Amino acid sequence: MTTKQIEATILGQSYRLACSPETEGALLEAVARVDAEMSKIRNHSNVRGTDRIAVMAALSIASELLRLQTSVRHGEAFPAEEIRRTMHQMNEQLGAVIQQYGVQ
Numbered sequence: 001m002t003t004k005q006i007e008a009t010i011l012g013q014s015y016r017l018a019c020s021p022e023t024e025g026a027l028l029e030a031v032a033r034v035d036a037e038m039s040k041i042r043n044h045s046n047v048r049g050t051d052r053i054a055v056m057a058a059l060s061i062a063s064e065l066l067r068l069q070t071s072v073r074h075g076e077a078f079p080a081e082e083i084r085r086t087m088h089q090m091n092e093q094l095g096a097v098i099q100q101y102g103v104q
Contacts, residue, residue, distance in 0.1 A: 002020060029090055033093065036093050041057055
C-alpha cells in the first residue's frame with residue numbers, strides 16, 4: 001500500500017499526516033471537521049489552551065456520533081435532514097481545505 005504525506009492545519013497549527021491515496025479525501029474531511037469544531041469552541045467559549053479545546057472538540061464530535069448511532073440502533077426516524085445539513089457543512093469545509101492546499 002502506498003502512503004503519502006499531507007500537510008494539514010488545525011487551529012493554526014500545521015501537522016504532517018500520513019494516509020493512503022484512497023483515504024486522503026476522508027482525512028481532509030476529518031481535518032476540516034476538527035478544525036471547525038475547535039475554532040467554534042475557541043471563538044465562542046471561555047475554554048483556553050489548545051489541549052483543552054481539543055478535548056472539548058473530541059467530546060462534541062464523539063457525542064454527535066454516539067447520538068446518531070443510538071438513533072439508528074433503536075430504529076428511530078433516520079435523521080436525514082440533520083445528516084444532510086452536517087454533510088453540507090462538511091462539504092463546504094472540505095472545499096475550503098482543498099482550495100487552501102490546492103488538492104485536486
